[in-house]
Amino acid sequence: MRITQGCFSFLPDLTDDQIRSQAQYIIDKGWAVNLEYTDDPHPRNTYWEMWDLPMFDVKDAAAVMIELDACRKAHGDRFYIRLSGFDASHGWESVRISFIVGRPKTEPGFRLLRQEGPGRRQIYATQAYAADRPEGDRYKS
Amino acid sequence: MSLFDKRLTPTEAPKRGRYSAGVMEYRDMGYWQPDYEPKDTDIIAVFRVTPQDGVDPVEASAAVAGESSTATWTVVWTDRLTACDKYRAKCYRVDPVPNAPGVYFAFIAYELDLFEPGSIANLAASIIGNVFGFKPLKALRLEDMRFPVAYVKTFQGPATGIVVERERLDKFGRPLLGATVKPKLGLSGRNYGRVVYEALKGGLDFTKDDENINSQPFMHWRDRFLYCMEAVNKAQAATGEVKGSYLNITAATMEDMYERAEFAKELGSVIVMIDLVIGYTAIQSMAKWARRNDMILHLHRAGHSTYTRQKNHGVSFRVIAKWMRLAGVDHIHAGTVVGKLEGDPNATRGYYDICREDYNPQNLEHGLFFDQHWASLNKLMPVASGGIHAGQMHQLIDLLGEDVVLQFGGGTIGHPMGIAAGATANRVALEAMIFARNAGRDILQEGPQILEDAAKACTPLKQALDTWKDVSFNYASTDTPDFVPTVTPAE
Amino acid sequence: MEGSEISMESGSSAPPETIDLRRELAETHVQDVLDQLDRELVGLAPVKKRIRQIAALLIVDRVRRRMGLESETPTLHMSFTGNPGTGKTTVALRMAQILHKLGYIRKGHLVSVTRDDLVGQYIGHTAPKTKEILKKAMGGVLFIDEAYYLYRQENERDYGQEAIEILLQVMENQREDLVVILAGYAERMDQFFRSNPGFRSRIAHHIDFPDYTDPELMQIAKSMLAAQSYKFSEAGEAAFESYIAARRKQPLFSNARSIRNALDRARLRHANRYFEQDGPVSLDDLMTIDAPDVLASRVFDSHPSEK
Ligand SMILES: Nc1ncnc2c1ncn2[C@@H]1O[C@H](COP(=O)(O)OP(=O)(O)O)[C@@H](O)[C@H]1O
Numbered sequence: 001m002r003i004t005q006g007c008f009s010f011l012p013d014l015t016d017d018q019i020r021s022q023a024q025y026i027i028d029k030g031w032a033v034n035l036e037y038t039d040d041p042h043p044r045n046t047y048w049e050m051w052d053l054p055m056f057d058v059k060d061a062a063a064v065m066i067e068l069d070a071c072r073k074a075h076g077d078r079f080y081i082r083l084s085g086f087d088a089s090h091g092w093e094s095v096r097i098s099f100i101v102g103r104p105k106t107e108p109g110f111r112l113l114r115q116e117g118p119g120r121r122q123i124y125a126t127q128a129y130a131a132d133r134p135e136g137d138r139y140k141s
Numbered sequence: 142m143s144l145f146d147k148r149l150t151p152t153e154a155p156k157r158g159r160y161s162a163g164v165m166e167y168r169d170m171g172y173w174q175p176d177y178e179p180k181d182t183d184i185i186a187v188f189r190v191t192p193q194d195g196v197d198p199v200e201a202s203a204a205v206a207g208e209s210s211t212a213t214w215t216v217v218w219t220d221r222l223t224a225c226d227k228y229r230a231k232c233y234r235v236d237p238v239p240n241a242p243g244v245y246f247a248f249i250a251y252e253l254d255l256f257e258p259g260s261i262a263n264l265a266a267s268i269i270g271n272v273f274g275f276k277p278l279k280a281l282r283l284e285d286m287r288f289p290v291a292y293v294k295t296f297q298g299p300a301t302g303i304v305v306e307r308e309r310l311d312k313f314g315r316p317l318l319g320a321t322v323k324p325k326l327g328l329s330g331r332n333y334g335r336v337v338y339e340a341l342k343g344g345l346d347f348t349k350d351d352e353n354i355n356s357q358p359f360m361h362w363r364d365r366f367l368y369c370m371e372a373v374n375k376a377q378a379a380t381g382e383v384k385g386s387y388l389n390i391t392a393a394t395m396e397d398m399y400e401r402a403e404f405a406k407e408l409g410s411v412i413v414m415i416d417l418v419i420g421y422t423a424i425q426s427m428a429k430w431a432r433r434n435d436m437i438l439h440l441h442r443a444g445h446s447t448y449t450r451q452k453n454h455g456v457s458f459r460v461i462a463k464w465m466r467l468a469g470v471d472h473i474h475a476g477t478v479v480g481k482l483e484g485d486p487n488a489t490r491g492y493y494d495i496c497r498e499d500y501n502p503q504n505l506e507h508g509l510f511f512d513q514h515w516a517s518l519n520k521l522m523p524v525a526s527g528g529i530h531a532g533q534m535h536q537l538i539d540l541l542g543e544d545v546v547l548q549f550g551g552g553t554i555g556h557p558m559g560i561a562a563g564a565t566a567n568r569v570a571l572e573a574m575i576f577a578r579n580a581g582r583d584i585l586q587e588g589p590q591i592l593e594d595a596a597k598a599c600t601p602l603k604q605a606l607d608t609w610k611d612v613s614f615n616y617a618s619t620d621t622p623d624f625v626p627t628v629t630p631a632e
Numbered sequence: 633m634e635g636s637e638i639s640m641e642s643g644s645s646a647p648p649e650t651i652d653l654r655r656e657l658a659e660t661h662v663q664d665v666l667d668q669l670d671r672e673l674v675g676l677a678p679v680k681k682r683i684r685q686i687a688a689l690l691i692v693d694r695v696r697r698r699m700g701l702e703s704e705t706p707t708l709h710m711s712f713t714g715n716p717g718t719g720k721t722t723v724a725l726r727m728a729q730i731l732h733k734l735g736y737i738r739k740g741h742l743v744s745v746t747r748d749d750l751v752g753q754y755i756g757h758t759a760p761k762t763k764e765i766l767k768k769a770m771g772g773v774l775f776i777d778e779a780y781y782l783y784r785q786e787n788e789r790d791y792g793q794e795a796i797e798i799l800l801q802v803m804e805n806q807r808e809d810l811v812v813i814l815a816g817y818a819e820r821m822d823q824f825f826r827s828n829p830g831f832r833s834r835i836a837h838h839i840d841f842p843d844y845t846d847p848e849l850m851q852i853a854k855s856m857l858a859a860q861s862y863k864f865s866e867a868g869e870a871a872f873e874s875y876i877a878a879r880r881k882q883p884l885f886s887n888a889r890s891i892r893n894a895l896d897r898a899r900l901r902h903a904n905r906y907f908e909q910d911g912p913v914s915l916d917d918l919m920t921i922d923a924p925d926v927l928a929s930r931v932f933d934s935h936p937s938e939k
């Protein structure tokens with residue numbers, strides 16, 4: 001399967017030049033660029049690990065690419081990496097764009113757990129198959 | 142403002158005692174005050190007044206002020222037991238409508254104390270309560286309102302708001318995608334859930350009940366909720382994304398609505414839905430429930446066209462949009478411009494601004510008569526729905542921006558390869574267009590090419606483009622702003 | 633890079649026979665920056681000439697590339713040598729604009745740093761600091777003042793070495809992303825390049841900034857005053873002439889910067905002089921720096937020391 005979080009997951013994996021164009025868009029908007037990675041892509045896992053602090057003062061996407069390369073070197077194909085733009089202006093103070101820029105080679109996906117509830121109700125839980133292994137050991141090929 | 146230059150002149154002073162018994166012209170009773178400067182704390186309304194033949198426009202407008210505040214048809218001595226000068230609404234300005242002989246804009250200021258804090262029902266009862274049936278008027282329309290910050294602050298506002306909705310859904314940087322399950326009526330719960338599953342797995346963020354799906358013989362509400370949530374959870378596991386289905390909790394009584402809302406919550410739904418026809422009080426109750434229960438509240442504007450569409454009589458949709466932002470819904474259908482339902486581009490821009498901005502400057506071209514501060518009330522997500530398809534993606538994003546739910550009902554379910562393919566086509570078109578816009582391309586010009594390029598890697602999109610390439614709905618709008626940009630002479 | 637009118641239709645037609653390089657200069661507005669440089673900066677003839685040469689080279693390179701002639705991204709890193717106050721920082725700012733207008737850097741801003749901005753105090757501190765600065769400078773020009781302080785011959789384990797290695801790597805691998813200008817005293821820079829051949833080989837243009845002559849400094853003083861709506865009286869000008877001659881002989885002389893500082897102090901004395909005397913003040917008085925405002929300087933003391 002392919003996890004389709006983020007705003008470009010339905011497009012073919014972005015090339016570095018494509019990532020650069022979106023990073024520059026974020027910078028030009030005056031937003032901070034943030035890189036995060038995780039090996040627990042559960043849709044409710046809000047807090048991915050931060051790769052260093054958000055980049056508040058950069059002017060050019062080349063700066064983002066340096067960090068992305070470093071992040072890939074460290075966490076490469078065994079983690080998901082996402083790039084986001086954070087807008088600190090009043091009324092937003094939130095993420096304004098977020099997309100996946102790196103993912104493991106194979107994505108086994110999620111198991112849907114069902115528990116019989118009262119009446120005809122099901123109690124659902126979603127669990128990544130990869131999460132059966134300890135953190136850091138997932139998505140090893 | 143030069144557009145309003147053609148003011149009517151004030152009339153002479155009253156000739157007899159103000160409180161002697163009998164009938165008296167409204168304008169002489171104090172409802173016409175051409176020198177009045179509206180206070181920052183006044184609520185202001187602008188009406189489009191069409192007086193009966195022979196009725197003086199100023200008297201007609203003063204009557205509107207009177208009938209929507211303290212007056213009755215005759216003088217009453219009990220006025221003198223009150224601070225009646227303060228409570229009288231004051232019509233302070235009457236302008237002829239451009240290019241519409243015999244029709245006038247009446248501006249009326251209302252003292253804040255005339256209104257109960259935080260109640261749309263109370264507001265509506267005053268402003269549109271009696272006055273629309275008043276005989277000396279041929280027709281009357283409430284065009285726009287200005288609410289003082291002090292009044293805005295008495296309302297909860299959208300239960301969730303755009304920012305928190307996005308955070309909760311973990312979806313940023315692009316419009317959300319939805320579809321209404323079709324056919325509107327007749328599907329069993331089991332078949333209904335199939336549509337939901339296919340559409341969500343294919344790439345939509347939301348599916349939606351239609352306004353008239355409640356609890357009918359072919360599908361009772363609990364059945365629908367159970368099957369929909371099975372579909373939502375399965376799609377979530379299949380994609381790793383948060384998914385939702387607007388479960389319509391519209392019902393005959395508040396007790397029924399609360400019961401349905403609670404059940405939706407127990408099943409883990411992120412969103413419930415109500416129809417405008419349940420009434421303002423019920424809407425505010427559900428907004429409070431939604432805030433208490435971390436639920437997104439979707440409003441379908443069912444019924445609004447009965448009073449918003451004709452220009453001469455009723456209530457403009459921009460007023461309804463303002464009321465709904467105060468009342469506290471999170472989603473509101475606000476038009477598509479390019480789709481099958483009424484929506485002038487400029488007027489629609491005005492509605493979207495009302496939903497999403499913290500401050501609306503006066504913009505007559507977009508139909509906004511007043512500056513309006515929203516005092517940090519949450520932003521309300523507009524929904525574009527009705528007769529739109531993937532081939533229009535560039536126009537939709539250009540017109541409506543990215544903080545909007547695009548609902549492709551027929552444009553998803555009617556796809557030749559099936560529902561999931563229809564959903565994928567829409568999602569790919571959307572992502573490709575947002576990507577191109579961010580990368581600096583002129584999407585309005587290059588849109589068709591961008592879609593075609595994206596379709597090379599996505600057969601469902603190719604088929605969608607082929608199927609609907611010639612569909613458009615080009616009819617004249619009935620409700621358009623009255624002001625066109627003109628070169629204004631220096632003052 | 634945006635194509636201009638003389639750009640070639642991709643592949644199909646043959647390249648046009650002639651190219652108007654002067655029009656290229658005008659269209660990119662590089663001429664405007666060169667003119668501004670001429671107007672704003674007094675003297676510096678050799679520097680201005682070198683800048684024009686570099687601009688010409690870059691324009692030709694740009695046209696050649698557009699015509700499909702073989703050429704790789706040119707190395708643009710530079711070294712500006714000269715004594716303090718000779719205009720190195722000012723020229724670097726203009727250089728950033730020129731490079732931006734010609735499309736050699738994407739943003740055109742200048743990030744000016746010294747050793748302390750790049751080098752940390754403890755293990756593991758330097759790399760993040762240097763990277764942070766490099767990230768800010770991406771798309772623009774990184775100006776490293778007194779670059780030789782990065783290298784401490786006497787201490788092999790100095791953290792400066794780490795910064796140097798990172799800089800060298802970026803200067804080599806990200807030539808399209810940023811331009812580095814190293815600045816400082818001529819002899820010390822020479823020494824630095826001798827000990828760090830890696831830098832020397834990555835620097836394409838060396839520009840030397842000569843000291844200003846006395847008349848040039850006088851002219852600089854006048855233009856600085858004019859920019860703030862001040863002027864010298866006749867006596868004031870004579871006094872300042874002797875000030876320049878005296879100041880040059882003293883320690884810590886720093887060319888135009890010393891002039892700027894001296895004028896700041898003269899304005900201070902000028903203002904106080906009018907407070908100490910009674911009677912009204914004319915508009916002309918408010919604009920005119922007179923001899924006493926200059927002559928009170930400690931430069932004229934027998935034991936000179938200037939703060
Ligand atoms: N040729 C010149 N004409 C006018 N002002 C100058 C000139 N050269 C330097 N200055 C001024 O002198 C000050 C110091 O110049 P700067 O460029 O910082 O020198 P450097 O970097 O060589 O120490 C600045 O205020 C600058 O504006």
Ligand SMILES: [Mg+2]
Pocket residue numbers: 717720721777
């Ligand atoms: Mg300097």
